[in-house]
Amino acid sequence: MKIPISVKKTEVSSNSKSMQASPSGKRRAEPDEQCPLHNKPHPLRNCRGFRSKSLEERRAYLKENNICFKCCASFTHLAKDCHKNVQCRECRSENHPTALHPGLAPWISETPVTTREQGGEQGEEAPQAVTAKCTDICGTTVRAKSCSKICLVRVYPAGQREKAVKAYVVFDEQSNKSLARTEFFELFGVTEGTAAYTLKTCSGVMETTGRQANNFIMESLDGKTHIPLPTLIECDMLPDDKSEIPTPEIARHYPHFKRVVDKIPAIDPSASILILLSRDVPQAHKVRERCNGPHDAPYAQRLDLGWVIVGEVCLGRAHKPEFVNVYRCNVLSNGRTSPFDPCTNSLHIKEKLDTPEQHRQFLGANASEILFDGKDGLGKGVFQQTPHDNKPAMSVEDKLFLEIMDNEVFIDDSNSWVAPVPFRQPRRKLPNNRAQAVKRLLTLRHMLEKKPDMKEHMIR
Template sequence: MARREMITSGLVQFDDKPENYRAWKASFKNAIEDLHLSYKEETDLLVKWLGPESSRQVKGIRAVYVNDSCKGLQMSWQRLNEDYGAPEKIEKSLWDRIDNFGNIFERDCSKKLREFNDLVIELLAAKNEGCFLGLGNLDSARGIEDLVKKLPDSLKRKWASHGTKYKEIHNVLFPPFSYFVQFISQQAKMYNDPGFAQTFQTFGDNKPEKYRYKNTPQRSSIRVHKTEVSQATGNSSAFTDAKTMDITKGCPIHHKPHPLYKCRGFRSKSLDERKTFLKQNDICYRCCASNAHLAKDCDKPVSCTECNSDRHVSALHPGPAPWSVRPPEGSDHGGEGKDNGAEATVTTTCTEVCGGDLRDRSCSKICLVSVYPTGQKNRAIKLYAILDDQSNRSLVRSEFFEIFGSKGQQFPYSLRTCAGVINTSGRRAQGFELQSLDGKTTISLPTLIECNEIPNDRTEIPTPEVALHHKHLKSLASEIPKLDPSASILMLLGRDIIRVHKVRQQINGPHNAPYAHRLDTGWVIVGNVCLKGVHRPDLVHCLYTRTSEESCRSLFPPCPYFYNVRENYDMNVCVTMQSSVSMYKSSCKEFEDHVSHSIFQRTTEDETFAPSLEDLAFMKTMNEGFYRAEDSSWVAPLPFKPQRKQLPNNKEQVLQRFRSLQRSFKVKPEMRQHFFAFMGKVVGYP
């Protein structure tokens, strides 16, 4: 019993890895060889020292052969040999270990190279057994390539040198794998030699890093906002806190380093709003440059550039601002003025609407909606849908099919955009419904075509912030949903679902300002939303457009930008696909109608040969000259060609032929008799 306990305590747990199965099996067999265990005891011991997955399988087999422990043990070992001891699985496990082994760098070469050496020795041992046919290519350059890639650059060059010498000396095409293992063992021993440990550590810490980053020096990352130089009076030091800023250097409205009396946003307000703001912030009504004194105590010289008054500054001049909506040329920061001769300071541009990237922003008709299969509202997802009345079909991205698990056949179609015509193919999605976020509107969607060319610019999605910063749109801030980061732009709704394009209510606002439409899917904002046109657009954002050939005539060539989808239906497919016969018939009929109205006019005589010009002239002659005579007989004119040549006078030829005939009659009386009999029948006399 003590011997059995000592032997069994030396067993190790199997880790369910095929590459370790043979070693574990040999250890297990050697440990129980002299114990003379029964079949049931060996099975129980086997279950104890197997891994989680392998133990589960053996337990199932033991439960089946509960009355035949010998058969159960035999089947258990057979199952383990098939699942973990098969050469194919062991070979695959070894290759997976090679792929998952990370690259070796100089800084950790000592440790990693020893592990790599153990791996290649294990590969060599498996290869020499002869039962792993897939390891035979290790003796070639292609088979050893994945192993060489793991080495650092210095060892790659060294291996190339050793391998070339071996080829020259032994006159072979490539060194055997055993020579590569010998090379790795030597290098691992050298890198782990205690006598040279300090040398390789210094080499790994300095030289490889210098070599690696020689051409790509590291730099600390810097993040900045768009900045520009403007003029400001007084000291140019930047403020740190908006609450304690000096209003001569910072604007209390935008918290930016321009003075209040130069702020375009403050000047754009009405006079009552400006005075109310000054009163609330205890700012001088006369100079608008200090909150340390009142207007009656102000002794600063002031002047209005609009009316030349010395009683107020330009920021308090009554009436509208003198500038237009578009800022002056060269000013992208809102048009705050400059003081000549003042010290320059660095300022940051206002980003109330346009965002931190300071690019011109424009919104379009993009709605946040819920889409789900008909009758399965529990599977509804939120997505953004583009409403484009210049597209004749509705499109969805491939992610739409993946979300709903839709699998179908690919159908070809032609996609016409401003980039040209693209012949591609995509799946079809049917039986979906669209619902607005408030749940008041539910619309059945048409057939959706798979297309990944849908625009995907999320900056064009309308948001409540856009409405809040435009006076005529403030009332819509609560009607427009916030930007949903989890919802993607997956759908484009075209003219085949015309209901979603109908405008139920609209808000126009001033000229050149964005406008709003209320659709069945919710409110949308369209247009450039940059405040006061501060930012000049440097990138054109547009959806695809289309022009009609029936539009008014122009000397200019027609616009090439349009967005059109045409499906290339095969008429045979429409007949043979029984599962969707109705869909194909309607689609093919739509295709035929489109072709017949846009290419040529079809008639019942399309399959017959057209008459020639001579045929048409003959029919005209018959129609004009054909009549019925008094004796009820039909008379038709001779179909002479127009402008025919005049025949010459042939009287002499006729007389000559007649005299010749008379001479023949005198010579041949029988001929004369036959001639007169025949002609009598023709002309009708006896």
């Protein structure tokens, strides 16, 4: 008997990617064609109503409607599968579109409208607008943003300016040799000059090898400064955090940086951090001008290669750091720094006696003042200390020897000193050496048989 099998046919729409079937079977326009929030013929990514919502509300709306978080223009794919290139028009970031820019929309006032500006009407009190300016600098990251001495320059071989490339350089006065990444050597085709060198970092000392580049010129963006570079050694252990590069947006939020806003270049996404300039290029480190500001604010310096900003630039100062850059890894019990973890199998005890009278329970007052400094009284009430504590003591056998000599040494009738042999007590039984004595006797007899004269002299 055959078992009946029943199936339900499922139809898959073969329309273009810009269409999606709704539960009712009707065509559903993509968010880039019709705004799903207002059902109007304008893209969702340009919708002012959608942009006016908070970032959490916008994200929740995209998630509920299965809209791509990256482009905000399609129901048919997710952000991880999106191949569109997006750029925020407000912060120039390539990580999110303008519709998902954090913070308030540009057309929303940061200050509440006063009663005078409303014409004196008494109505509902308008809610006060709350802004988070720190998101303009730090973005959506949970850690504070900090800037270091990083500058955008042009680098090219001497006499070949047409081969110039833009690169970021890091200024480090704690290094004694300038370094360059492997990418730098690949860009200019440097293949010769490999040499061994010793690299000393916080992690320890290591022997490594790398190529060396010579006869390179470093030029500022305005073309006014040209600095010959020393020999660059190949090393990939260079700082590579592009979030620490100063930007005009950072300078715009600090009053004492207003005059340098237009002098700091925007982030160049095509340029990488390729060079670390050490103190072997003193001209590059010299400060020609500076902007200090308040004590707890970041400061700016004008170097020959351009302006740099140094310090924590977070406006709110409320971020939790994810990573901490330190030169000192661990502090041992003796106060020295070490990259190794300290031993946990150690015990440190410190006892503080309350009164000086406790120091004198076992010693006199003068001895106590000499032996103890009053800072650490460990053991003063447990062990009696004397000036002879650090001297080596006699062993048990030494004491027994002295006792034997004291009790058994005497002067005999001939007025001579007589002393016993100080054997160990109790004396051990001597071993049986008969075999050794017989062997020596046979050897002597054999020798005398060969030498009659010697035998005659010995017998006499």
